[in-house]
Amino acid sequence: MRPLERHRDAGAYALGVLDAADTFRFDDHLMDCPTCRALLEELGPAARQLAAYDRLTPPHVEPLAVPGPGLIDRLLTESGRLHRARRRRWLCAVAASVVLAVAAPATAGLRADGPGPEQITARDGRTGVSATLTARGRDWGTDIGLRVRDPHGGARVCELIAVAADGSEQTVTTWKVPVGESAGGSSGDLSTRGGAALAREDIARYEVRTTDGQHLLTLRRP
The missing domain is CATH 2.60.40 (Immunoglobulin-like)
Structure with missing residues (x-):
């Protein structure tokens, strides 16, 4: 499978809807793909909300919404939008740290993220x-x-x-x-x-x- 298609599996992986073989292949891909690791971090809250809704809905009650074929695409689109917004904020923080470093060399620079895996x-x-x-x-x-x-x-x-x-x-x-x-x-x-x-x-x-x-x-x- 091409890398772009493997990236798109992140949504299905987060929701737990991949079969065993694709889950194994995505685990293997995840080891070497910081983009997908970051994407899973962003999709985590939405996946947990869906799982909680499933647990709390009684079996005899018809769910108000059933995940359709477009759910994963919508999650990926929204995740991408949030990622771009965070990246803009990060660039602003970097620019601010550069200004601070020039104006006051003793001032500590800003950190956007913690250490990676x-x-x-x-x-x-x-x-x-x-x-x-x-x-x-x-x-x-x-x-x-x-x-x-x-x-x-x-x-x-x-x-x-x-x-x-x-x-x-x-x-x-x-x-x-x-x-x-x-x-x-x-x-x-x-x-x-x-x-x-x-x-x-x-x-x-x-x-x-x-x-x-x-x-x-x-x-x-x-």
Whole structure:
């Protein structure tokens, strides 16, 4: 699929209407596309509102509005408008910071955004397991995405552990690749997400282990 078409999948991904194969491909695309990551941030509130409406609507009540084919396009259009407006405000902030820097060199410049996501890639030659991890700091801790390749596939249940600088540990997520997928040619590829109640800068490393304690891979923060 062409990159432009993949960008358009962001709305469907946010609403959870992609099938399993397209969701996997979009997870893979998301690792390397800051545009789509920003777009998902913008679509998040709308997707949560739709999900809340669905949960609160009794089954016997006919919904007031059913998402139609144009919903995703309208969400993308509105998201683009908001993104352009934010970009104009950001450019104004940059211009103001330049003026301040010229007029008063000791004055701190304005910052439009916080730090971007941190990405770590590693492979263990002994176990054959490789992974790419993306970590983004949140108010509540760290939001973590993981793309992992395990040649053993469905032969074992695995978990991702966040290890803090003080040695404490938190389980981020667990998974098991279905045996059928591994045998069908996916080579044990899997994408998953989770979170840790630790600030990103407090995490020293991440470890992939089996649930019975076998160490498979270490991903160290730079």
